[in-house]
Amino acid sequence: MTRCRLCGSTALASVVDLGATPPCESFLAADELDRAEPAYPLHLRVCTDCWLAQIPPLITPEETFTQYAYFSSYSTSWVEHARTFVADAVQRLGLGPDSFVVEVASNDGYLLKHLVDREIRCLGIEPSVNVGAAARDAGVPTLTEFLAPATGAAVRAEHGPADLVVANNVYAHIPDVVGFTRGLRALVADDGWVSIEVQHLLTLMEENQYDTIYHEHFQYYTVASAIRALASGGLALVDVELLPTHGGSIRLWARPAEVAADPAPAVADVLAREKAAGLQELSGYAEFSARVAKVRRDLLRFLIEAADRGETVVGYGAPGKGNTLLNHCGIRPDLLPYTVDRNPYKHGRFTPGARIPILPPERIGVDKPDYVLVLPWNLRAELVEQLSFIHAWGGRLVFPIPELSIVEVKP
Missing domain, CATH: 3.40.50.150 (Vaccinia Virus protein VP39)
Incomplete structure (x- = not known):
């Protein structure tokens, strides 16, 4: 990116570089898992003339x-x-x-x-x-x-x-x-x-x-x-x-x-x-990039330590934001075997990049995991209520943003 898309200035400063990831809504069907996925840089910059924060337009609407x-x-x-x-x-x-x-x-x-x-x-x-x-x-x-x-x-x-x-x-x-x-x-x-x-x-x-x-x-x-x-x-x-x-x-x-x-x-x-x-x-x-790196370290540490203890962690939701998180953190099915979503369109598909299976929400009640990692954290109040049934087996919710927090739900 060389020019601001709003004012045309070349005065663009780096805010945070998240590496290269596939487009966040490019969910994969099972027969696409052996194909190559395109990945594009995800680098946020801000224009110091008009202060519009932006990423390069590497894919089209x-x-x-x-x-x-x-x-x-x-x-x-x-x-x-x-x-x-x-x-x-x-x-x-x-x-x-x-x-x-x-x-x-x-x-x-x-x-x-x-x-x-x-x-x-x-x-x-x-x-x-x-x-x-x-x-x-x-x-x-x-x-x-x-x-x-x-x-x-x-x-x-x-x-x-x-x-x-x-x-x-x-x-x-x-x-x-x-x-x-x-x-x-x-x-x-x-x-x-x-x-x-x-x-x-x-x-x-x-x-x-x-x-x-x-x-x-x-x-x-x-x-x-x-x-x-x-x-x-x-x-x-x-x-x-x-x-x-x-x-x-x-x-x-x-x-x-x-x-x-x-x-x-x-x-x-x-x-x-x-x-x-x-x-x-x-x-x-100036400090944003360092705080982003801490989210990654804290979440990976939690998932690795839970795996070492023999505890199970599954995901809830398959939103676009979740795919940025999963790919930036390098989370794969060994740490998160699946996530669930209410949208039937996504069932049987896999998240882009991380290749994590997406299943119907009922699977949580069958498997009774120790933790549910909530990817659409912006729906926290709604989902704490929706997922209160995991209290029956002592399950807990994990929210990764703005910082890692583990929540014990009430019935």
Whole structure:
């Protein structure tokens, strides 16, 4: 990487180098285990001019998202998060039967189905063929496309401008930040709203959430860098919310620059927090790599010592972040014989790189392992409750992030 993808600067500084790994969602079928896997560098850098953190665009969105293994509806807490957002947005923006809402990267309709239930006209734009088909089967109108300015203009011409454009957990997934943002502007009405949720670089750094660095995530935002990214497409930030989702996210409320009011006080508050954390100077990034290395050492030490004691450890979940962790730590089936996942699409497949089998969740109750390593640590509250049944045989949960912790669950 030689230039920042947002401002074009060549002033890029290393934050952490995680080596080379396969794309995190490239799960393997059994008949693919003897084939070579491509691996790409996973090196996070930050632009010291606009402070956008980013990795090189070594894979294209088309390679990752044309067929996709992640279905949002399998997370109970995420579906509830979407339901609450829809209820709040309807009230905040006065949405009703005459309104039109577009969600970009709408996945399997997990969010828009709440608008369908309210009889509010909506459309999903979802590039993954298989996931979009699931949304349509659920009654959610869905267009199979990647968002670009031309896509936004075509949707606007056919359906009219959108009163609200939602882009949850996609703003990090596109290498062409400027083009995507212009696509959002093409979709939204001249007096409309754009709501974007994206992981907050501040909490990623503070909570050592390095496993959320993977090839699908091309950039990592602060509010300061998001303001500049939005401006590149003619949008202005008017409000921000701090969310607990994905370990710590920001919800950005933006409007076309021509109608945007002065930013709410929350924007200045978060900007001040980011500045105090040193995220607009290189010193704020200096210790991150050392803290990442400690996570690796602590987790490997735990797994090796458990194996030496004859204790069993299995995984729970097969999220993208889990594959960054497994590959960076060098964990293989001798230390983690399998992981389980609620998504049937992943059953019988193997994690990329580490080649760990993915089984149905019921396997945990059959094998009764001593420990369950939770890979989607961002769902901690949900999974502590979901996995409380392991108390029956004295099983315990292990969370690797932000630091290794072993939890005794209650029935």
